[in-house]
Amino acid sequence: MPSRSPTRLREFLGGARDTLPILLGVVPFGLVFGALALEVGLTPFQAQGLSLFVFAGSAQFVAVDLIRQGAAPAVIILTIFIVNLRHVLYSASLAPHVARLPLRWRAVMGWLLTDEAFAVSTPRYRSTDVERGHWYFLGTGLALWTGWQLSTAAGIVFGTRIPESWSLDFALPLTFLAMLVPNLLDRPAWAAAIAGGALSLALRAVPYGFGLVVAVVIAVGIGVTVERISRPKRLPGVTRDPD
Amino acid sequence: MTPTEVWAVILGGMVVTYTTRLSFLLLSHPERLPNFFGRGLRLVAPAALAAILVPQVVVLETGQAEFFGPRPLAAVIAALIGWRTRNAWLAIGAGMIALWVLQTLFPA
Numbered sequence: 550m551p552s553r554s555p556t557r558l559r560e561f562l563g564g565a566r567d568t569l570p571i572l573l574g575v576v577p578f579g580l581v582f583g584a585l586a587l588e589v590g591l592t593p594f595q596a597q598g599l600s601l602f603v604f605a606g607s608a609q610f611v612a613v614d615l616i617r618q619g620a621a622p623a624v625i626i627l628t629i630f631i632v633n634l635r636h637v638l639y640s641a642s643l644a645p646h647v648a649r650l651p652l653r654w655r656a657v658m659g660w661l662l663t664d665e666a667f668a669v670s671t672p673r674y675r676s677t678d679v680e681r682g683h684w685y686f687l688g689t690g691l692a693l694w695t696g697w698q699l700s701t702a703a704g705i706v707f708g709t710r711i712p713e714s715w716s717l718d719f720a721l722p723l724t725f726l727a728m729l730v731p732n733l734l735d736r737p738a739w740a741a742a743i744a745g746g747a748l749s750l751a752l753r754a755v756p757y758g759f760g761l762v763v764a765v766v767i768a769v770g771i772g773v774t775v776e777r778i779s780r781p782k783r784l785p786g787v788t789r790d791p792d
Numbered sequence: 793m794t795p796t797e798v799w800a801v802i803l804g805g806m807v808v809t810y811t812t813r814l815s816f817l818l819l820s821h822p823e824r825l826p827n828f829f830g831r832g833l834r835l836v837a838p839a840a841l842a843a844i845l846v847p848q849v850v851v852l853e854t855g856q857a858e859f860f861g862p863r864p865l866a867a868v869i870a871a872l873i874g875w876r877t878r879n880a881w882l883a884i885g886a887g888m889i890a891l892w893v894l895q896t897l898f899p900a
Contacts, residue, residue, distance in 0.1 A: 570880035595798050602806040612805060622797045626804035635840055636812040642833040644822035659814035664844065671837040716891055719863060723870050723887040725845035727880035730871065732838045745839035746846035750857060753847050761843050768839035769832040776831065 560681040564670065564688025568696075571665050574724030575693060576700040577717040578606055583704020585610070589617040593705045600701040604694065605663065608632040611757060632758045635765060639667040646674050646682060654683055661690025668728035675734070736779050741772030862894035 579600070586596035591613070599609045608629045615625045639662055647655050670686045711717050733739055745768035752760030793801075816822060823830070849867045850857045858864065870887025874880065 567880075570884055573884050590793075591798060592795075595795075595802065598799070598802045599805070602802050603809050605805075605809050608805065608809060612801060616793055616798065616801065619793065622793075622800045622804065625801045626808055629801075629805040630808035630812070633809045633812045636809070637815050638836045638840065640813055640816040641822070641825075641829070642836040644816040644819055645830070645833070647817055648820055648822050655817040656814070659810060659817045662813040662817075664840070668837055668841055671834075675834070714895075716888075716895065719866070719891050720884060720888060722845040722848040722867065723884045724880070725841050725848075726867060726870055726887070727874050727883045729838060729841040729845065730874040730883070731878070732841065737835060738838045741835040742838040742842040746842035749843035750846050750850060753851060754855075761840075764843045765836065765839045768843065769835045772835035772839065773832045 556681050557684045560684035561688040564673070564685035564690075565692040566688075567669055567673075568665070568689045568692040570727060571669060571724045572692065572696040574721040575606070575665065575696050577711065578721055579697050579700025580704040580707075580711065581718075582606065582609055582613070583701040583706075584708045585704075586613050587705060587708075589613050591616070596705050597698070597701055600697055603629065604660070604697065605629070605633055605636075606697070607758065628757050631762075634759075634762045635664075636662060638762075638765060638769075639664075642671070643667065643674075650683055658683065658686055658690070661686070661694060663690070663693055665693050665724070665728065666690040668725070668732065672731040737772040737776040740775040741768045744768035744771040862891055862898060865894055866891035 582600070583596055586599065586609075587593065591599075599612065603609055603612070611632050612625050612629055615628060620628075640659070643658070643662065647658060650658075666686065666689045669689045670682065673685045674682050729742060733742060745764055748764035748767055749761050752764050754760070755763070819825075845867075849863050850859060852858050852861075866887050869890040870883045873886040874883030877883070
């Protein structure tokens with residue numbers, strides 16, 4: 550089908566291109582992870598294995614920290630589950646867009662469903678022509694996957710010789726900020742973001758990011774409430790105001 | 793930790809992570825979910841992104857929150873530039889440069 554493949558390729562490359570700036574935050578994080586995993590006593594294969602098979606940055610850091618403390622494997626696996634619970638919300642948010650895709654597509658998209666892939670592709674799914682949104686998602690997800698694997702490997706091989714005074718760790722929240730801006734399209738989105746940030750700050754002492762999940766769920770509830778207040782149901786017979 | 797235990801963590805971590813990500817993608821009729829659920833889903837991205845980034849910007853290594861320091865100020869500058877230009881490269885670059893300048897002007 551030569552008429553369809555250019556669209557697919559364009560979506561795929563568009564997703565990859567829009568992900569490149571996000572890699573500014575991902576790559577230093579991967580470098581630090583690779584170096585830290587060796588410091589804790591993991592072999593290079595185990596360190597890379599965490600990135601290859603778990604593929605979840607913050608959970609990998611928590612896992613390595615717990616391995617250092619000598620926690621039981623079952624405890625570490627349960628903790629990884631809790632740290633990654635927010636992905637259930639991403640999965641639910643993405644589900645309506647992918648329900649008609651074959652299972653093999655959904656299996657691949659689930660594998661690549663990180664914070665970054667979700668955040669970069671969400672505005673694309675909200676635009677009008679989303680026929681090939683999954684190709685865009687694939688471009689985003691594979692760019693992130695490749696960046697994460699290579700930066701982990703570089704951290705394993707070269708260690709972290711980045712001077713601390715460069716503050717490269719700050720690139721990660723900046724990439725999240727850059728992903729947040731296109732998602733702030735209306736008042737409910739603003740409310741959800743402000744509530745999410747404030748609640749997560751208030752609940753930061755709750756261990757293993759569980760406070761984060763609670764903060765996101767409450768913030769979404771606040772956003773939905775703002776939506777109900779700002780767009781009340783119109784009475785029958787009342788004409789709609791022009792806007 | 794023995795090598796077997798480490799690999800148990802890696803494979804167990806893989807299973808639980810993939811479970812969370814795949815969960816709702818397996819539904820063939822997500823539109824049958826309750827209505828309030830559907831309305832909230834588009835707000836997951838802004839809520840989660842802000843919830844992840846705000847503590848990273850505001851919380852110091854001591855665990856205290858600092859709202860008027862180099863990091864929060866640099867984040868505000870990055871947000872304004874991202875808002876005006878809609879360009880992620882410029883937003884992230886401006887945020888890093890702002891942080892370096894502020895850290896030089898106001899050393900801790």
